[in-house]
Amino acid sequence: MRFAKIANRLERRYRHTIVSVDGNTDCLDRLDPGLDVTVLPVDVEKGRALSLRNLARFRRVLRDRRPDLLLTYAWGAVEWGLANRLPARCPHLHFEDGFGPDEAIGRHFRRRIWFRRVALAGPTEVIVPSRLLERIALESWRIPRRRVRFIPNGIDCARFAAAPDGTALPPRRPGELLVGSVGTLRREKNFGRLLRAFAALPPDPPARLVLIGDGPDRPALEAAARDLGIGDRVDFRGNMMNPERALGLLDVFAISSDTEQMPLSLLEAMAAARPVVSTDVGDVRAMVTEENRPLVVERDDKAALTAALRRLLTDATLRRRLGNANRARVVREYGEEAMLETYDRLFEAFSRPAPPQRPA
Known part of the structure; x- marks a missing residue:
């Protein structure tokens, strides 16, 4: 829902390719019909272990689509961060909003902690809407301070x-x-x-x-x-x-x-x-x-x-x-306008090509 608000605000300045890892696309009707949006079906294997097939599929999508910016949301999309590495294909913003029932009462599984540490390294910045999640990202996942951004939610x-x-x-x-x-x-x-x-x-x-x-x-x-x-x-x-x-x-x-x-x-x-x-x-x-x-x-x-x-x-x-x-x-x-302006600046900064290096 938040992404839909942001995409509508950005209007036609971006083209969006959306991959739903659980196949649920109920939020599409919240997007402005004038936006350039492609929903890309990708077979995703669900399980407790890392899937090399998933990584290969995700890597292929990034290679073929060549996005200027990769946005991933929550634990279910963390593997995309790993697929975007070695070498990195594009800048990556990962959004964490909370935990499902299996991690609800402070049970942050060690394997998930370690996987986040690995998958969210490199070119990734982590966006969190709460100070609690900010503290978890810094202390548990050990994401460096320079790569964790606190952006509170906003509403109309x-x-x-x-x-x-x-x-x-x-x-x-x-x-x-x-x-x-x-x-x-x-x-x-x-x-x-x-x-x-x-x-x-x-x-x-x-x-x-x-x-x-x-x-x-x-x-x-x-x-x-x-x-x-x-x-x-x-x-x-x-x-x-x-x-x-x-x-x-x-x-x-x-x-x-x-x-x-x-x-x-x-x-x-x-x-x-x-x-x-x-x-x-x-x-x-x-x-x-x-x-x-x-x-x-x-x-x-x-x-x-x-x-x-x-x-x-x-x-x-x-x-x-x-x-x-x-x-x-x-x-x-918590006004919506401040949140939207923040994301507008963030996406523009991250999707802009880096200036060429001047010779020494």
């Missing part, structure tokens, strides 16, 4: 300042408050933790939990809600292409993840002037306004998560104050 704040669409969510029951979250329903997001914390709330004030998003864990989460006796108070809304339609309808925005770095959904909720309850993961505590930080709780403390939800649900004045402060902070610190 004006898009979330507009009044929400009252029809985006079902009508409220009398006196009902809404707790909501946005994200893919998969293991590392741990929406089960949010269900359990919500189920422990007292009946007054009445509240409903709204989960915006879809994913492989949805059937299990729906069953868990029924088992907890809250099935009639949990609303699974599925994917929503325009979350700004609904975020402003929520009274509390919640995150219950095992791992995050700099979640876009949090920035969007802040831009919609929502107060936040969250597990203390990634840069979440640093992102929200200072007064909201006591409501960012230890990841495995369910009682603290429930207490934070209850505190906001029972204090409308606090909700308004934190929401307004969060919006002011995201407008001040």
